[in-house]
Amino acid sequence: xxxxxxxxxxxxxxxxxxxxxxxxxxxxxxxxxxxxxxxxxxxxxxxxxxxxxxxxxxxxxxxxxxxxxxxxxxxxxxxxxxxxxxxxxxxxxxxxxxxxxxxxxxxxxxxxxxxxxxxxxxxxxxxxxxxxxxxxxxxxxxxxxxxxxxxxxxxxxxxxxxxxxxxx
Numbered sequence: 001x002x003x004x005x006x007x008x009x010x011x012x013x014x015x016x017x018x019x020x021x022x023x024x025x026x027x028x029x030x031x032x033x034x035x036x037x038x039x040x041x042x043x044x045x046x047x048x049x050x051x052x053x054x055x056x057x058x059x060x061x062x063x064x065x066x067x068x069x070x071x072x073x074x075x076x077x078x079x080x081x082x083x084x085x086x087x088x089x090x091x092x093x094x095x096x097x098x099x100x101x102x103x104x105x106x107x108x109x110x111x112x113x114x115x116x117x118x119x120x121x122x123x124x125x126x127x128x129x130x131x132x133x134x135x136x137x138x139x140x141x142x143x144x145x146x147x148x149x150x151x152x153x154x155x156x157x158x159x160x161x162x163x164x165x166x167x168x
Contacts, residue, residue, distance in 0.1 A: 012103075012104070012105045013049060013077065013102045013103065013104050013105075014045075014049070014104055014105075015048070015049050015050075015051060015095065015098055015099050015102065015104040015108070016040055016043060016044050016048050016049070016050045016051065016076070016107075016110060017091065017092075017095045017109050017123075018036055018040045018051065018052050018053065018110045019036065019053055019054065019088065019110065019111040019115070020033050020052070020053055020054020020055070020063075020064025020065055020068060020085075020091075021033040021036065021054070021064065021112070022054065022057050022064050026061075027058070027062060028067065029067040029068065029071055030064075032112060033067070033068060034071065035112075035141065036110050036111060036112065036138070036139060037052075037068050037071055037072065037110075039139040040074060040110040040137070041072070041073055041075075042074075043108060043110065043137050044074045044075050044076050045075055045076075046076065046077060048075070048076050048077060048108075049077055049078045049080060049098060049102050049104070050072070050076040050080065051082055051095050051098055052069050052072070052079065052080070052081050052082065053065055053082040053085045053091040053095065054068070054082075054083070054085060054091075055083055055084060055085060055086045063081075063083035064083075065083045065085075066081060068081075078102075080098055082094045082095070088115070088119050088122050088154075089161040089162055089165050090165065091119070092119075092122040092123045092126050093126060093165045095107070095123075096126060096127070099127070099132060104132060105132060106132065107123055107127070107133070107134045107135070108135055108136070109123055109135070109136045109137070110136070110137045111136065111138055112138055112139070112141060112144075112147070113138045113141055113143075114143075114144050114147040114148045114151055115138075115147070115151060116136035116138050117136075118151055118154060118155055118158060120134050120135070120136050121158065122161075125162055126162070126165075
């Protein structure tokens with residue numbers, strides 16, 4: 001298991017962004033999402049703002065973010081629910097306002113090991129020049145060849161997603 005990300009300093013707020021996971025929107029928290037949420041609870045402190053991010057794949061069901069909020073048992077200064085993000089870039093884009101609002105100097109992206117490099121890249125590119133440090137935390141998990149191969153394909157989409165997400 002990766003070591004918990006360190007606090008930037010005792011007086012500064014971190015943003016912990018927990019990325020949702022769904023394989024079809026069954027209306028319940030997926031085990032992958034539950035593992036991410038548990039890892040976030042291990043990492044978060046009472047000084048952190050925790051953002052739970054993820055949409056509902058099926059209309060009329062609860063979003064991944066809402067499901068995580070209902071299951072959250074960690075510490076936090078504030079809990080933010082983002083039920084609108086549909087992609088990794090969407091997770092990052094939607095978190096920008098929260099990052100700026102609280103003056104965070106560090107963002108901890110909580111996701112899966114196989115997803116962490118692309119997720120960190122999305123956050124770093126959107127925060128480029130801000131001085132905000134981006135790190136990842138992930139639960140212990142076995143290597144997932146299928147997920148890793150899917151991630152390879154999704155890297156190719158990252159530039160287009162970043163361009164499409166730009167705000168006027």
